[in-house]
Amino acid sequence: MGDIDIELYGYLIDHLDAISDEWFGLRIKEEGSIYSVDAGERMENTLREQNRLTNLTVACSLLEDKKQFEESKDKWARIVAESRIQSNTPIHEVLGALSKVRDIYWSFVKKFTSIRNEEVTKDDLHRWGKIIHLAFDELYVEFSEMYFKLMTNRLSAQLDLIDELSSPVIKINSETGVLPLIGDIDTYRAKKIAEIVPKKCVDIGIARLYIDLSGVTIIDTMVAHQLYDMTRILDLLGIQTRITGIRPEIAQTAIQLGLNFSKIDTYSSLQQALGEEFLIVAEQ
Structure with missing residues (x-):
């Protein structure tokens, strides 16, 4: 990991809230969706907190210590999956929102590149693109697996309850x-x-x-x-x-x-x- 990678990591950490702000700026009115612009202050605070964790997790992928990224990814997947199941949000809405985060995240990498233009090489851009896009891909997979696991457990518990109610002594x-x-x-x-x-x-x-x-x-x-x-x-x-x-x-x-x-x-x-x-x- 070179000095320029450390500087990019620091830049992204410093702009975690700015990335979230741009993401929130893309929201539109979507009836019944937690991502709707009129979802309410409480939901906005929840999404802002979770989006900050998303941005932090992806930034960790730039570090040499991959254990930190794995731990943050696992934590993120569980928190977001539990929240989306509770709000009855389908997977495709979550993945769509995450794709928007990816685009915004990469735009901040480009902003950093324009600031440090003389120090950033094509190899650096290629490496960052590979690392960051792979990190988002891993978030997709980890979230989908966690969502499926939690939903399966929830349905299993509901089926057990139905079985109990269908055999009333x-x-x-x-x-x-x-x-x-x-x-x-x-x-x-x-x-x-x-x-x-x-x-x-x-x-x-x-x-x-x-x-x-x-x-x-x-x-x-x-x-x-x-x-x-x-x-x-x-x-x-x-x-x-x-x-x-x-x-x-x-x-x-x-x-x-x-x-x-x-x-x-x-x-x-x-x-x-x-x-x-x-x-x-x-x-x-």
């Missing part, structure tokens, strides 16, 4: 719970139900579980097997299973598959089953 007294299943049940959902329900029953102290199928229209072969296996798991855990609301077509599917539900009490409706349950409790 409702406790109606100290020992009894109801599992109302509604809508189509595909193989994935049936598998998740079989995984979630036994653990949930144990956690909340369920001794008898009523599985209500009155809201289920169709059950295919794999789903029927999954539900049957779940009743066996519950039985091994000492939890009595009772099924309500079985439709004729579902009963036919179970018979055709040779699934033996003879050891499980079945009822035509949840109302009938709970009526019997309350009578038992009252007699006790």
Whole structure:
């Protein structure tokens, strides 16, 4: 790293805010975008802080210590990705904004070159162009990877919540719970139900579980097997299973598959089953 590289680094550091100012000057009115000129003072302060970190990170690429650039790049990617996910900003908007920063950044390199014209060679310009453009390319990649990782984690957490909500074990007294299943049940959902329900029953102290199928229209072969296996798991855990609301077509599917539900009490409706349950409790 030569003296002229150090001088360029110092020049860019001294003009971090000026680079941001020019970038902000390019904003236009874009409805719903955080980059809109009317996005508000709070968002402008956030963007200004993040843009300063962008400019600082790229400047670090001129240093011999590449570790500083890597650390700054990782920090920048996480901060910006988390912020853009929180504001629901799509990747293409972020990359578009970053491209504008690149153009402005290079214009400041040219300004430095015009000031130190006699000391800057063509080799210097070529080297700086390669270093700086590569730094921006790495920011693109690092941001995209971080955005994907964080968004995937967020979606995974949402799917887990959906799985939990689609298998609601409702406790109606100290020992009894109801599992109302509604809508189509595909193989994935049936598998998740079989995984979630036994653990949930144990956690909340369920001794008898009523599985209500009155809201289920169709059950295919794999789903029927999954539900049957779940009743066996519950039985091994000492939890009595009772099924309500079985439709004729579902009963036919179970018979055709040779699934033996003879050891499980079945009822035509949840109302009938709970009526019997309350009578038992009252007699006790």
